[in-house]
Amino acid sequence: MEPVQLLDPDGRLTQDENWPLELTPELCRDLYRRMRLARRFDEQAYVLQRQGELGLWLQSLGQEAAQVGSISAVRPDDHVFPSYREHAAALCRGITPAELLVQWRGSRNSGWDPATYRFHIYTLVLAAQLPHATGYAMGVQRDGTDEIVLAYFGDGAASEGEANETFNWAATTEVPLLLFCQNNQWAISTPAHTQTRTSLHQRAQGFGLEAHLVDGNDILAVHAVTAAVAERVRSGGGPAMIEAQTYRMAGHSTSDDPDRYRDASELDSWKTRDPIHRLERLLEERGWMNDGFRADLEAECEVFANRTSQECKQLPLQDVSTLFNTVLAEPTPLLTEEHRRYAELVASFAE
Template sequence: MPPTWTGEPCDGASGPPIQVLDPSGQFTADPRFPVDLDDGDLLGLHRDMVLVRQLDTTATALQQQGELGLWASSRGQEAIGVGLAAAVAPSDMVFPSYREHALAWCRGVGISGILGLFRGITNGGWDPAAVGLAVPSIVIGAQVLHAVGYAMGQQLDGGGEATAVVFGDGASSQGDTLEAMVWAASFEAPVVLLCINNGWAISVPAARQSRIPLAQRARGFGFPGLRVDGNDVLAMYAVARAALDYARTGGPVLIEAVTYRMAAHTTADDDMRYRTRAEVDQWQERDPISRLTAHLVDCGLLDDGALAELQHESQRLAEAVRHEVRTMPMPDVRTLGRHAYASDTRASLVPAGVPVAPPAPAVDSAVRATALSAAHG
């Protein structure tokens, strides 16, 4: 069934977040945002969330063991990435922030791609064009402009494709995010701007970023805004799907996904300096995985045997993550600086026809000379 929402304002921007699965797993259909998924799809969403949670838990432990320099946990936010990934078409493009491990997992980025940046062996990790997912943006909000530009390109190429971009409640205050909304509106770019409001920008509460629900900002820019329960993967999917379909011809949509950052900002953060355990515990009751589990058990799609099998698969993934992280190859020092430029400096300084001189001979060791000549272009 195609989505029936056609961009008109709805209570989603100001009322309670759109929800189809309540925290107990009770399903209530929202006719504007149909969940057109079959049983296999539903089990797939559940499996992805469980595995991404496991990857996150394992990565956190690996950081504590000194195997990763840092880890930015996505615990509690799995429904957003998994729901969005299910809603985007393979040919659509997605721009993440740095906590979108669920998105990367679902787009097919492997374990080493997701963890390589935190292991310190790469600043990127995958091929954006091949995966349909840009590399993580660590400068807050910069990627929102990139996404809008990419969507402008999709439009110039004839339309039909769409772009989604993920940013946080903190990023909603960045000039780049707001400029991106101006550009998206002016060019009617086919882009879904997905703001993950997880309550905290490191130590600063979302109330410091905005006096109004962030979804309401869309109205000021002249496009629709929707507020969705970010811990409800079915609502996340349905709303993202409707927004993407709208964006393909109608232009930008802002989605505010309301969730909670269950872990500290990163493993380097101490969240008990600025928030209470009681607040965190309260959100534990709205966990995105347990509510889908409850729903699927109620529907008879999951039983103890299936859950046990999923548990086993999850443990196998944890083992694979530990193994891959510990055996990631150290990058070759000779690649240092290799990708700074596409063009070769020596060639571009010498007139055509004159042979390009080789780099200076080694002084200390061949490795050092090669690395230095690469670094100097």
């Protein structure tokens, strides 16, 4: 099955009458601006990690269309459950750079109040957010409101029991849940095609979910499909799943070297499908992006990058002992031993 595509890699509009989209210059400029800001933020966070200001960073480079296109197609009061790479989506909800970076600097265990942004904290345990999202959606169902729940997960996470239990649980309870899989082709060094014999959206269909495959680097397709599917979920049509085919253009994290397991030619071929360039070509071809808009956006990106650096450096550095002391109310012997060994290790660097 071919993924839904409304904008080809050369920025040419393609037709798909099943997924109508009211295309306006304002919508395209807004989506483009959000993707550019997200990418600039991500680049800056990477630099901050390399400067030693962050312990770790997981880049969202290349996945901006999947994230911005989907979150901009649901309502601001729809609760979102991310995994850990959804920075572009988080920024769309107004989460600040400091809130996004605090966890990766090790200053606090997590960064923001989920109730304020209707955006749950990051979940590092793969797929653990999916049963949480389903449970939350059961609550929404019982409250009888017209909210929906949007939950992100990756192709690797789809191999977890929790993901498959969620498919089944959501389908049988008919909760208002929209599952959004960013299939970025890799789970660290494991290619997606080695983890499943059927495509992920077909697996979801097997569980009884409405499921669609979309070109995740085509922001117009992601936006149109998510908007239509979200409205079906909202109007009682039952849960659904969207698989967005995209690509993780960076390493898994700043501790990973993707050159050790994937060909440069693969990255090169995905660079020609860069989600930002694609929309840029459309904006240029239609004359929807003048010099003023371009210059203002460049300046806004630089201001945002500077703000990101400043907010990051102002975050207090935490004594790691606090992390050991705040995990469990009653520490286990193992935790106490790990804490002792950690203190010993730190002391060995005293000089």
